[in-house]
Amino acid sequence: MGQDGANEPNGLIPVASYARTSEDVRQKDGHGVRHQLRINERTAREHGCRVVQVYTDNSCSASRPRAARPGFDRLVEDLMTGRSADGQAISGVVCVADDRLYRRAEDLTRFFGALTSRPGRIYVDPQGRRDPYSQEGLLEAVRSLEAAVAETQVRSRRLVNWHWARAVEGVPHSGPRPFGWQEDRITLHPAEAPLVEKAVSDRVGGKPVRAIALEWRDLGVTGTRGGRPNPQTVTQIMTAPRVCGYRANKGALLLVPETGEPVLGRWDPIVTPDRWAAVCATFSAGNLYMHRGSGAPRLTGQRAAPRRLASGILRCGATRHDGTTCHGALCAQKGRSKRSPYVYSCRDCGRCSISGPLADEALERLLFSQAPRSKQPTGVVRDRWFAGELDLAEKRRVVSDVLAGCVVRPGVKGLHAWDHSRVQPVWR
Known part of the structure; x- marks a missing residue:
């Protein structure tokens, strides 16, 4: 092996093990990276290596620009120095697949630059050892990158089309339960739906939305996520197309392709479309759900800018x-x-x-x-x-x-x- 990668006394090559998952939103227990690390241990043994350091990024995207991946960054730094934080020599990397390490050209460049910064390094996956210094080794990495980019694009288009098809069929939104409906998102809530109906009537009749929010607070009403009512949330609830049975997607009413009529959701409406249009007319365009609701673009077409220095960092x-x-x-x-x-x-x-x-x-x-x-x-x-x-x-x-x-x-x-x-x- 090379200068920092001499074999251990038992003849095994010391390697770093890396694992990454894109999402862990359901179980939130890190099972994905845990399973990958077990596979890495087996792969290392099968190819004469021993894992001396573990690096993980749980629920971290590798395809989004500027996405934080502390484990990957630490791996790159340690490969450049040739040793882990506790002084273990590193002579290579083992991973279950290339796309766990990189899905963007910048990350491929960083990883291979660090891996080959010293002679004698190896890269190992379940298919065997790879020589990262050879032209074939680099070409294989580039082919893996191209496949990962193509897969990301296909998956993105598939997801967009899937959401659109569900929306056109009138399927309710996923996510938190909407205020006014029960957990099935179809049946009206016996206490909340009458509040929304009365709020729409009061607002059309000239009542300030702030007064409606204060009235809800006095009644002890809380949102479906536990928040206290304020004028903005009450406005969003009243002006959401769902209150009259219409289905919207990304800030626009969905229309039936054959007739041009609004798509009707599968849930019970609280008010009629005429009443919904009337209450929307009492607000400026910038306050309506269609401009400020979940998943909708702002009036400028841009997301709201962060208001704190460290947000997202x-x-x-x-x-x-x-x-x-x-x-x-x-x-x-x-x-x-x-x-x-x-x-x-x-x-x-x-x-x-x-x-x-x-x-x-x-x-x-x-x-x-x-x-x-x-x-x-x-x-x-x-x-x-x-x-x-x-x-x-x-x-x-x-x-x-x-x-x-x-x-x-x-x-x-x-x-x-x-x-x-x-x-x-x-x-x-």
Whole structure:
């Protein structure tokens, strides 16, 4: 083997094992990566290798640009140094399939560049050993990439067509139960449906939507996800096409191809189409469900921009019961104190949260104090940053140029001092 990859005394080649799944939304127990790691162990034994380090990305996409993959990033870094964090020499990588490692050309380049940064490395999958230095080895990797890209495109088109076909047939939306209907999404809720019907009548009669929301609060009404009614949510409920039985998809009413009439859903309507049109007419276009509802594009055709510096950058570092790391996205939410008016919390496992100002301050420290010299922003950018001349979008672009993401360790209960080391960087 090469300079960093001499065989162990028992003749086995030390390799890193990598596993990734795109989704783990149902069981949320990391079973997918766990099964892949077992296969990797078997593959390594069959081909004279021994797994010395494990890298995983559970519920992480490899096809979306800028998607955080801390495990993959750490693997690339360790391949460049030739050793794992605990000092184990790495002479190759074992994985169940190429598309677990890369589905984009950028990741293929990073992986093969790191793997071949030192001589004597191997790549192993269930089909056998592969020489990553040979032309055939590289061509096979490129063919795998092309197949993965094609599969992603086909799967995306298939999913879009599947949703459209279901919608045209009037099948209810999946996801949380809509307010006004029971869990089957078809039968009217005995308490909520009359509230929606009365709200529509009151609004058409001139009642302010804020007064309707306050009335619902006084009655102890909560949304299907536990939230308290506010004018925006009440507006969305009243102006959703589903209240009159119409089916919408991605911000547009669906029409029967043969007749041009609106598609009727399979659920019981709360009001008539005329009443629905009347209540919609009492709002400006920008407030209607068709412009602001679930899955609908905004009036500008763009999604709402993030309002916090670290939104979409932080990942949960909590350990699940099976020993895997959560890696769920930390989302900005309203805080409960003056010191932390907003926080970033994991909506996946719910076991990791960090003060918003603390996390943003930690990002600044990483950028300007701890980033490798070659990655640090220029002096001009630094001066403009601290002079307040950069807006939020510009700051986020600076962060994304340096950091692929950050993993946040759970805090210690009862410890009130701010600990910036909880935010662990994943450099680009």
